Amino acid sequence: xxxxxIDYILNLIKDDLANIExxxxxxxxxxxxxxxxxxxxxxxxxxKRLRPxxxxxxxxxxxxxxxRLYKIASVIEYIHTATLLHDDIIDGAKYRRGQISANKKFxxxxxxxxxDFLYSRAFINLVEDGNSEIQMILANAAKTMSEGEIYQLxxxxxxxxxxxxxxxIIHSKTxxxxxxxxxxxxxxxxxFDMRSNLKKLGEYIGIIFQVNDDILDYLGNKxxxxxxxxxxxxxxxxTLPLILLRxxxxxxxxxxxxxIFFKNNINKNxxxxxxxxxxxxxxxxxxxNFLSDYKLQCNNLLKELPKNIYNxxxxxxxxxxxxxxx
Amino acid sequence: xxxxxIDYILNLIKDDLANIExxxxxxxxxxxxxxxxxxxxxxxxxxKRLRPxxxxxxxxxxxxxxxRLYKIASVIEYIHTATLLHDDIIDGAKYRRGQISANKKFxxxxxxxxxDFLYSRAFINLVEDGNSEIQMILANAAKTMSEGEIYQLxxxxxxxxxxxxxxxIIHSKTxxxxxxxxxxxxxxxxxFDMRSNLKKLGEYIGIIFQVNDDILDYLGNKxxxxxxxxxxxxxxxxTLPLILLRxxxxxxxxxxxxxIFFKNNINKNxxxxxxxxxxxxxxxxxxxNFLSDYKLQCNNLLKELPKNIYNxxxxxxxxxxxxxxx
Numbered sequence: 001x002x003x004x005x006i007d008y009i010l011n012l013i014k015d016d017l018a019n020i021e022x023x024x025x026x027x028x029x030x031x032x033x034x035x036x037x038x039x040x041x042x043x044x045x046x047x048k049r050l051r052p053x054x055x056x057x058x059x060x061x062x063x064x065x066x067x068r069l070y071k072i073a074s075v076i077e078y079i080h081t082a083t084l085l086h087d088d089i090i091d092g093a094k095y096r097r098g099q100i101s102a103n104k105k106f107x108x109x110x111x112x113x114x115x116d117f118l119y120s121r122a123f124i125n126l127v128e129d130g131n132s133e134i135q136m137i138l139a140n141a142a143k144t145m146s147e148g149e150i151y152q153l154x155x156x157x158x159x160x161x162x163x164x165x166x167x168x169i170i171h172s173k174t175x176x177x178x179x180x181x182x183x184x185x186x187x188x189x190x191x192f193d194m195r196s197n198l199k200k201l202g203e204y205i206g207i208i209f210q211v212n213d214d215i216l217d218y219l220g221n222k223x224x225x226x227x228x229x230x231x232x233x234x235x236x237x238x239t240l241p242l243i244l245l246r247x248x249x250x251x252x253x254x255x256x257x258x259x260i261f262f263k264n265n266i267n268k269n270x271x272x273x274x275x276x277x278x279x280x281x282x283x284x285x286x287x288x289n290f291l292s293d294y295k296l297q298c299n300n301l302l303k304e305l306p307k308n309i310y311n312x313x314x315x316x317x318x319x320x321x322x323x324x325x326x
Numbered sequence: 327x328x329x330x331x332i333d334y335i336l337n338l339i340k341d342d343l344a345n346i347e348x349x350x351x352x353x354x355x356x357x358x359x360x361x362x363x364x365x366x367x368x369x370x371x372x373x374k375r376l377r378p379x380x381x382x383x384x385x386x387x388x389x390x391x392x393x394r395l396y397k398i399a400s401v402i403e404y405i406h407t408a409t410l411l412h413d414d415i416i417d418g419a420k421y422r423r424g425q426i427s428a429n430k431k432f433x434x435x436x437x438x439x440x441x442d443f444l445y446s447r448a449f450i451n452l453v454e455d456g457n458s459e460i461q462m463i464l465a466n467a468a469k470t471m472s473e474g475e476i477y478q479l480x481x482x483x484x485x486x487x488x489x490x491x492x493x494x495i496i497h498s499k500t501x502x503x504x505x506x507x508x509x510x511x512x513x514x515x516x517x518f519d520m521r522s523n524l525k526k527l528g529e530y531i532g533i534i535f536q537v538n539d540d541i542l543d544y545l546g547n548k549x550x551x552x553x554x555x556x557x558x559x560x561x562x563x564x565t566l567p568l569i570l571l572r573x574x575x576x577x578x579x580x581x582x583x584x585x586i587f588f589k590n591n592i593n594k595n596x597x598x599x600x601x602x603x604x605x606x607x608x609x610x611x612x613x614x615n616f617l618s619d620y621k622l623q624c625n626n627l628l629k630e631l632p633k634n635i636y637n638x639x640x641x642x643x644x645x646x647x648x649x650x651x652x
Contacts, residue, residue: 032473034480086442090435109416112438113476116412119445120469127461135453143446147358150439154360 003316006324009053012313016056016069017049023070024077027121034106038114039121042081042102050321051076051181054205057317058185058198061310068188071125072134076181078122079142083173085115087149091235095228133187141180148172156237159246159261166243167207170214175206194305201301201314204294209321214239215287218278221325230271236261240290241283245274248281291322329642332650335379338639342382342395343375349396350403353447360432364440365447368407368428376647377402377507380531383643384511384524387636394514397451398460402507404448405468409499411441413475417561421554459513467506474498482563485587489569493533496540501532520631527627527640530620535647540565541613544604547651556597562587566616567609571600574607617648 003009010017024043028036052073059069087093089108093101103111119142126135152169155161182202186195217232218241232239238246242261249257257277260270278284298318302311329335336343350369354362378399385395413419415434419427429437445468452461478495481487508528512521543558544567558565564572568587575583583603586596604610624644628637 030469030473032477032480034476035473083442086438089438109479110476112412112415113472113479115442116409116445116472117469117476119442120465120472123449123465124462124469127458127465130458132453132456136450139446139449139453143356143443143450146439146442146446147356147361150360150436150443151358153435153439154358 003312006316006320009057009313009316012309013053013056013060016060017052019067019070020049020052020056020073020077023074027074027078027125030117034110035114035117038085038102038106038110039078039081039118041105042085042114043077045099049077050209050317051080051177054178054181054202054314054317055184057310057313058182058202059188061306061308061314062185062189062191062194063306064185064189066188068129071129072184072188075122075125075129075138076177078118078125079138079145080177082115082118082122083145083149085111085118090149090153091231131187134184137180137183137187141176144172144176148176152237156239159238159258161238161243163240163243166238166240170207170210171203174210174213175203178206178209179203197301197304201298201305204298204301205318205321208291208294208298208318211240211287211291212322212324215241215284216325217241218275219284230266230274233261233271233274234266240287241278242274244283244286244290245277245281248283248286249277253277253280288322295319295322329638332642332646335383335639335642338635339379339382339386342386343378345393345396346375346378346382346399346403349400353400353404353451356443360436361440361443364411364428364432364436365404365407365444367431368411368440369403371425375403376535376643377406377503380504380507380528380640380643381510383636383639384508384528385514387632387634387640388511388515388517388520389632390511390515392514394455397455398510398514401448401451401455401464402503404444404451405464405471406503408441408444408448409471409475411437411444416475416479417557457513460510463506463509463513467502470498470502474502478563482565485564485572485584487564487569489566492564492566492569496533496536497529500536500539501529504532504535505529523627523630527624527631530624530627531644531647534617534620534624534644537566537613537617538648538650541567541610542651543567544601545610556592556600559587559597559600560592566613567604568600570609570612570616571603571607574609574612575603579603579606614648621645621648 025040028039030036055069055073055076059065085102088101088103089111094104095101102114126138148169148171152173155165155169179199179202183195183199186192186198214232217229217239220229222229233242245257246254256273260266260274263270295318299315302315305311351366354365356362381395381399381402385391411428414427414429415437420430421427428440452464474495474497478499481491481495505525505528509521509525512518512524540558543555543565546555548555559568571583572580582599586592586600589596621644625641628641631637
């Protein structure tokens with residue numbers, strides 16, 4: 001069968017997701033109310049819960065069902081939320097998911113510490129769970145994510161960044177944790193022969209997801225994404241659309257593009273000029289084309305994994321990650 | 327016997343400390359050079375390595391000797407360094423230990439992420455070590471530290487903060503990790519009957535250490551501490567000297583003190599007025615007197631622990647924590 005939309009999946013695993021939501025707030029039991037408040041505020045702003053969804057689908061794919069899942073989902077979502085909090089400080093973000101960002105609402109100081117609170121809360125839950133392989137997968141993911149963010153700060157300001165280095169960044173900052181969600185399913189269900197496949201599947205889904213995110217930052221619909229467009233350009237980040245534009249442009253357009261990229265205050269007009277160049281050189285098509293190989297690899301990996309409804313769901317998630325509009 | 331100075335101790339355990347220094351840099355092997363660089367910069371600025379010293383003395387006190395110690399010391403020092411990095415961002419510190427602070431040298435963005443890198447690196451080492459009790463002690467310590475820092479941000483701006491709440495803050499931000507150093511010794515050496523004693527000993531040493539730190543911020547010798555005096559006053563933090571001053575002052579002096587505390591820009595003259603009030607009300611004596619009960623309790627705890635040279639060293643550390651001038 002073929003899954004037609006994300007709502008079908010959300011409905012299929014609604015009990016799991018409800019349990020995860022409960023679990024997410026269960027551990028926000030700090031004596032220091034402010035720690036709970038900032039964490040709740042950020043968790044409540046929702047997000048797609050894509051990582052918990054990946055964990056649930058991958059474990060069910062391998063016929064693993066246990067409440068243990070929900071605690072591990074909380075760890076993953078806490079690590080993810082901690083990185084969001086710290087990223088928002090770095091980006092000076094004013095909004096996240098359409099609501100005022102935690103750093104603007106509570107101040108950078110509290111938010112730095114609340115990120116640390118979530119990291120340590122995640123660690124406590126992992127120690128309680130007690131599986132050293134899962135601990136290592138997630139500890140390594142957290143380390144790689146921090147390294148990736150540092151690397152991004154240094155590298156994406158480089159106009160001539162290579163596609164390889166761009167991929168290294170999005171692998172570290174996004175794909176590694178999604179990869180962990182799928183890999184952990186194999187560990188939980190003791191199906192170690194599928195570990196490498198699931199790890200790769202999660203990684204490629206993460207790359208597809210992040211590239212799409214980077215495309216939406218230029219070509220998305222603000223009403224659907226709830227985000228301001230052009231953030232990456234303003235922050236001087238070279239992401240896939242700009243890398244492809246750099247590689248496609250004729251000399252004259254390249255100079256126009258460069259002049260804007262290196263400007264100090266990029267305004268709406270500059271952004272529109274870039275948008276026109278992106279249209280002229282069919283960058284949207286090229287970017288989605290870039291993803292097609294990853295999608296193909298995902299589907300090949302899924303063919304080697306158990307066939308069931310969750311396999312179909314994961315196939316849809318691959319599609320969704322690369323085609324979602326928000 | 328009685329230990330006459332800290333150098334005696336540093337010499338006695340010099341091989342351990344040298345091994346710990348090696349270990350501290352061994353794991354700074356990120357592919358992202360900047361992560362290693364910021365971590366090294368902060369670790370190299372030295373500090374007293376009081377936490378590793380406590381760990382070494384406590385384990386040797388219980389006749390435990392193993393290289394495993396050094397890896398755990400690296401975890402503790404990484405967690406400590408991560409909190410320092412994040413604290414410096416919050417305080418906007420320009421100097422730490424007499425050198426330019428990491429945030430001023432590398433920028434807040436990199437430093438936030440480098441703190442996260444050190445947390446996750448610490449976590450990886452803990453997972454590799456594999457003892458779930460030690461993992462839990464340190465995960466809880468990290469969580470308590472972040473909560474304590476949040477609580478401090480909220481509470482110390484309160485002129486009427488109670489001594490109990492002040493103690494709660496310094497317990498969380500300083501004493502909990504020192505307490506962990508001593509407690510871990512009992513876990514490592516399987517001497518669980520001494521666990522509670524060692525945990526308390528470390529906690530009280532931490533409180534003594536932090537109170538002394540708070541005293542030195544007013545009454546220290548800048549040339550010895552390498553820190554600017556009056557930082558806490560500038561940041562509007564009510565620490566023990568100010569709490570005791572508030573409780574000792576007559577109405578007129580209390581008003582003078584209050585006016586300065588609530589000023590926006592505290593200058594050298596304001597600081598000198600506070601210093602004079604601290605002298606007038608013998609706050610230094612009162613603050614050290616406040617510590618005498620903790621020192622007594624430490625010595626009572628030590629009497630119930632094995633008698634050997636390391637017991638003498640820990641007794642000296644109690645003295646040192648409360649009397650050091652830098």
